[in-house]
Amino acid sequence: MQTLDNDSTMTHVMPEEELPFGRDYWENRYGAPGYSWSGNPNAVLVTEAAQLAVGHALDIGCGEGGDAIWLAQQGWRVTCVDIADNALQKAKARAESIDVEAAQRIQWLQRDLTVWSPPSSTYD
16 A cells, blocks of 8 residues: 655555554553553653653653653643554553543544654644
8 A cells, every 4th residue: 555645755554464563463462451561751751851841742652651641740731642542541541540630631642653644833
């Protein structure tokens, strides 16, 4: 399958059944009991974001939401995107259990990044 990128160039997009780590893989991984990750934010993110003015962040491939939750606790508005709805459900539940106020600054979107692109001017 081919599709047009935002800049109107052609790219090849593999059909879902050909993707080694497609939606089914991630749904199964995040559908398992417990958490796959520690829940801690990435150390590099913490170092770099601590120097930035609070704004609106985009977390692509957010998984269980560790980075997003930390950003929201710092006052950021965060849009979280993941291919797996199971990941988003776990992340949202985790965020709400940790910090209800911060969780309200997080938007959760299930999107396949092989066919969806975020609007570039929306995020800091």
